[in-house]
Amino acid sequence: MRKVIIIGAGLAGCYLATQLQDTCDVTIVTKKSPKDSNSMLAQGGIAASLDPGDSPAEHAADTLTAGQYHNKPAAVNQLVATGPKLIQQLIKAGMAFDRQADGQLDFGLEGAHSHHRVLHANGDRTGAALTSFVQSQLHRVQWQSNTTALALKVQDDVCVGITVRNERTGQLETLTGDAVVLATGGLGNLFPLTTNNQTITGDGIAIAARAGAAISDMAFVQFHPTLLTLHGQCYGLITEAIRGSGAILVDENNHRIMANVAKRDLAPRDVVARHLKAWQQQGHQLFLDISAIPNFTQRFPGVTENLDNHHVPFRTTNRIPIQPGAHFVMGGITTDLSAQTSIPRLFAIGEVACNGVHGANRLASNSLLDCLVSAEKAAEKIQALQPLTIRPTATTNKPAVKPILPTLTDLQDKAWQYLGVVRTRTGLRTFLDWLAQFNYRQLTPEQLSDNELAIANLCLCANLIANAALAEPKSLGAHYIKEPAAKKQVG
Ligand SMILES: Cc1cc2nc3c(=O)[nH]c(=O)nc-3n(C[C@H](O)[C@H](O)[C@H](O)COP(=O)(O)OP(=O)(O)OC[C@H]3O[C@@H](n4cnc5c(N)ncnc54)[C@H](O)[C@@H]3O)c2cc1C
Incomplete structure (x- = not known):
């Protein structure tokens, strides 16, 4: 039997499993x-062109428009063509998506979708319902929880395994x-x-x-405009569906922030996030005014529970305190349409991968669908692999290197300042100069504590984002740069 390690x-x-x-x-x-994953947190839903009036071609067109045509068309076609079949299989297996009173699937409409095609489960708790359902279908897998993957084991340029550490025992x-x-x-x-x-x-x-695996599109990080924010801390997402239902963005004086912008509060996420940041930099506070939404608590039970848990008095004020923040990365480990990375026998699926489906900006509710489709394609490829012969190798103890790393708070603050919703070339270079004082690239993951490892990994990602952003000739999708590119020297 082939042995497969899923991290x-x-x-x-879980769907791959x-x-x-x-x-x-x-x-x-x-x-x-x-239970610890972004999948469990997804609120909005999962897109699939299953409504009789809809088509994969229209879903593909919306995906390409959102991605600013930076997407790989073959990946988009695979997503929209395979996705509906997988959703139907899940429904057949017992997955309960929300339905209308007459029993028909209830397709929601979301920003930048030209059709009602977003399925929900348990209202705004789609991710938890779907991921838990998929996990409930797992009967023959071994779990290693509280275990962190550290580094790949590569033999003759082929991936043959991965080193992990149990958080409780420290055992490698x-x-x-x-x-x-x-x-x-x-x-x-x-x-x-x-x-x-x-x-x-x-x-x-x-x-x-x-x-040494190929990585691509790291310049493209999606920032969400509305994170529930109290005393500078984020306590979860306030779904875009709330603005879709009539909520508006205001400041402490009830000034409507998006009043003069095309599509107003439903402008693309990056546009809204930039306006909010600019308004905040002028010293204003940011709120989502929900007074126009009848039956808010029934329609958004997950958000309501979260607001109540954090004692937000939204029932009396009709306001939710929000700020923009990081949500999703379009870039990642480069893969082909079968989720194969540039290292043989190493696969990447879901958000960590970049198969080109999202382009420069992800269409809302496409990522859960991509999780299913990329996993299904990886499964086909893995099942066709020949069994591997692994040579025994002696473990070599690398000399210990003392980590010189920033604190997580310093790294996050600098990343927000220089890699956030508005970037400048000068700022990107300043950030890279600052990062260069740390030795995150020389460190051996096995020798780091969990906290040091997370910081070292984030430094590496930050370096990839900054370099990718500098290499982009102009603003595109979620990557927004203020200064023009330097003119090329002629002669
Ligand atoms: C609040 C929120 C709302 C969202 N809403 C939607 C939505 O409505 N629709 C939509 O399509 N998308 C939505 N998204 C995006 C979507 O949820 C994610 O892109 C998607 O779920 C990613 O799935 P994944 O399986 O690739 O990764 P994840 O679900 O993030 O899972 C990653 C797993 O890897 C584990 N892990 C990480 N590092 C290691 C390591 N070193 N060793 C071992 N394990 C490790 C994590 O603990 C986790 O279990 C939302 C995201 C968030 C955060």
Whole structure:
């Protein structure tokens, strides 16, 4: 039986495991518990052109428009063509998406979708409902929870395994397999405010980059305009669907911030995030005014519960305190349409991967769908692999290097200042100069504490973002640069 090691227990990793568990010996390694992932937090929904009036071609067109045509058309076509089939299979297996009174699937409309095509489950708790359902289908996998993946084991340029460390015992172990799959999600915790789960620290991208795998599109990080923010801390996402239902962005004086912008409060996320940041820099506070939404608490039960948990008096004020923050990374480990990376037998799926589907900006509700599609394609490829023969190798103890790293807070503050919603070439260079004083590239992951490792991984990702942003000739999608590119010298 082929042995497959999957790193990450979000939707991508768990869905892949469902596809492989009958034919392969599958181990899922995850940093904390199976509940710790961005997939569990997804609120908005999952897009699929299943409504009779809709079509994969229209879904593809919306995806390409949102991605500013920076997408790989073949990846987009694969997403929109395969996605509906996988959703139907999930429904057949018992996944309960929300339905209308007549029993028909209830398709929601979201920003930049030209059709009602976004499925929800349990209202605004789609990610938790879907990921838990997929996890409930896992019967033949081994779990290694509270275990952090550190570094790839590569023999003759082929990935043969991965070193992991159990958080509780500190024990290091090398897991070998016929395929290793990185499904570790994005890098939201590079920024001081993020919607992401605390385990999401760019690990997969850093692990792959250290082993020399190709990485692409790192300039494109999506910032979400509305993070519930109290005393400078983010306490979760306030879904865009609330603005879709009539909520508006205001300041402390009830001034409507997006009044003079095309599409107003429903302008693209990057446009809204930039306006909010500019307004905030002028000393204003930011709120989402929900007074126009009837039955708010019934329509948004997940958001309501979160607001109540944090004692936000929205029932009396009709306001939710928000700020923009990091949400999603379009770039990542370069893969082909089968999730194969540039290192043989190393695969990447879900948010950690860059198969080109999202282009320069992700269309809302496409990432959960990409988790399913990229996992299904990886499963097909892995099942066709020949078994691997692994040579025994002696472990070499590398000399210890004392880590010189920034504090997480310093790194996050600098990342927000220089890699955030508005960038300048001067700022990107200043950031890289600042980063150059640290030795994150010389460090051996096995020799670092969990905290040092997370910081080193985020430094590596920050370096990739800054360099990719400098290499972009102009603003595109989520990458916004203020200064023009320097003119090329002639002669
Ligand atoms: C608040 C929020 C709302 C969202 N809403 C939507 C939405 O409505 N629709 C949509 O399509 N998308 C949405 N997204 C984006 C979407 O949820 C994610 O892109 C997607 O779930 C990523 O899935 P994944 O399986 O690739 O990674 P994740 O779900 O992030 O899972 C990554 C897993 O890897 C583990 N891990 C990380 N590093 C290591 C390591 N070194 N060793 C071991 N394990 C590790 C993590 O703990 C986690 O279990 C939302 C995201 C957030 C944060």
